[in-house]
Amino acid sequence: TPAILPNExxxxxxxxxxxxxxLHPWASMDDWQGYDxxxxxxxxxxxxxxxxxxxxxxxxxxxxxxxIGYGRGEMADAIAAQVRKLAYTSPFTNTTQxxxxxxxKLAEMAPGDLNNVFFTTGGSTAVDTALRTMHFMNNRLGxxxxxxxxxxxxxxxxxxxxxxxxxxxxxxxxxxxxxxxxVRFLPDVNPYNRPEGMSVEAWCxxxxxxxxxxxxxxGADRIGAFIAEPILSSGGVIVPPPGxxxxxxxxxxxxxxxxxSDEVVTGFGRLGHWFASEDVFGIQPDMITTAKGxxxxxxxxxxxxxxxxxxxxxxxxxxxxxxxxxxxxxAHPVSCVAALTNIEIFERExxxxxxxxxTPVFQGRLRALKDRFPLVGDARGMxxxxxxxxxxxxxxxxxxxxxxxxxxxxxxxxxxxxxxxMAVFSPPLIITAKQIDQMFDILESALEKVSAQVASEGGL
Ligand code: PLP
Numbered sequence: 422t423p424a425i426l427p428n429e430x431x432x433x434x435x436x437x438x439x440x441x442x443x444l445h446p447w448a449s450m451d452d453w454q455g456y457d458x459x460x461x462x463x464x465x466x467x468x469x470x471x472x473x474x475x476x477x478x479x480x481x482x483x484x485x486x487x488x489i490g491y492g493r494g495e496m497a498d499a500i501a502a503q504v505r506k507l508a509y510t511s512p513f514t515n516t517t518q519x520x521x522x523x524x525x526k527l528a529e530m531a532p533g534d535l536n537n538v539f540f541t542t543g544g545s546t547a548v549d550t551a552l553r554t555m556h557f558m559n560n561r562l563g564x565x566x567x568x569x570x571x572x573x574x575x576x577x578x579x580x581x582x583x584x585x586x587x588x589x590x591x592x593x594x595x596x597x598x599x600x601x602x603x604v605r606f607l608p609d610v611n612p613y614n615r616p617e618g619m620s621v622e623a624w625c626x627x628x629x630x631x632x633x634x635x636x637x638x639x640g641a642d643r644i645g646a647f648i649a650e651p652i653l654s655s656g657g658v659i660v661p662p663p664g665x666x667x668x669x670x671x672x673x674x675x676x677x678x679x680x681x682s683d684e685v686v687t688g689f690g691r692l693g694h695w696f697a698s699e700d701v702f703g704i705q706p707d708m709i710t711t712a713k714g715x716x717x718x719x720x721x722x723x724x725x726x727x728x729x730x731x732x733x734x735x736x737x738x739x740x741x742x743x744x745x746x747x748x749x750x751x752a753h754p755v756s757c758v759a760a761l762t763n764i765e766i767f768e769r770e771x772x773x774x775x776x777x778x779x780t781p782v783f784q785g786r787l788r789a790l791k792d793r794f795p796l797v798g799d800a801r802g803m804x805x806x807x808x809x810x811x812x813x814x815x816x817x818x819x820x821x822x823x824x825x826x827x828x829x830x831x832x833x834x835x836x837x838x839x840x841x842x843m844a845v846f847s848p849p850l851i852i853t854a855k856q857i858d859q860m861f862d863i864l865e866s867a868l869e870k871v872s873a874q875v876a877s878e879g880g881l
Contacts, residue, residue, distance in 0.1 A: 432460055459471055485685075508754070557735055576683075613799040679707040690850050797810070
């Protein structure tokens, strides 16, 4: 086979080329050429190997996405066969067997009358599509003022202009522009941050009241949509208080505000169901956005699934208008085959059921960390999503605790995802109960090490 790159560059050379030429997502702009990203060489199951041949459990599951695990020959074969048969055709004029079958499959999986699938290139473009659909609908209904989006502090919805604009996470620190006219944010919903002495029920009442208050202030006639992740994942796996989703959903319905459930992380088995909106939280949104686990990360693909009643309101037979939204790679046939094969593997191996079975082991070990380590302020999660939220107010580098935990875990062969003082994990869904134990054994020894370090500096 001809070498793609000349003379098999060494790992050091690769790192140098990467440092000098590749600007990565979320790079630190003061020093973006000054540090190395981990060079990942290959992967199998729940493990990946770095350039030096060291093996790691992939705690973040890629980026909340590698549900069926790495190295599936069946995925490689299906993808290769589709490339040979038909690598591409324009979704603007044509359709294909994989995209038609996948659209039908997603319509069956999604709740209620969410029967219409618009394929995108990933999660951000799925969110963009959902918001633009709301714009389209309200323009068509002759209410151009009804466009404001309600989102929440700590939400993450993506990196296009519109998706970034409705992202609550650290927006005040961003040097990118956002479309401020179009969005209002509700305060943090994390029960961990409730005032001392307040019950979770009272916290839920307050969070629901925040939505009612903003609707009263802005006016329902100016609010087009409410967008919510069932669990605010990148914000630190924030699980809103019980009952919150149903109550906020009912308020949106009462005010004709479209409810967009961003299931880019919670979809495709992360909580033991295809989608969490109805099966876990009892709501039937007007739109669901999905990506990531849809192909288990093998190829890029996203989708915005839209309810019949929304598209019915977009139609105007007397004044036909094009839905001028879409991408060259919408419904990419090879990505759709990857999604279909991924779904086949889920079904054949009973992965949703497996997640439900191992969740108690995962969540049990997670919650035990809080009792064992004073450094752990909160250990929360749901399904195979978890977060260790550390607190050490007397420790100068409190915001680096996530990174310190990640470093200590890496030494012992586990990757976690650091966010400030938090460490987050969402392993491949095929992880066994025994592997979950191995993962938490490493995490516990890392917490021991970091706790000792923090204590030695007077931080605990
Ligand atoms: N929505 C949520 C909830 C996400 O977590 C993400 C990515 O992490 C996105 C949207 C954006 O997806 P993508 O990175 O595929 O554009």
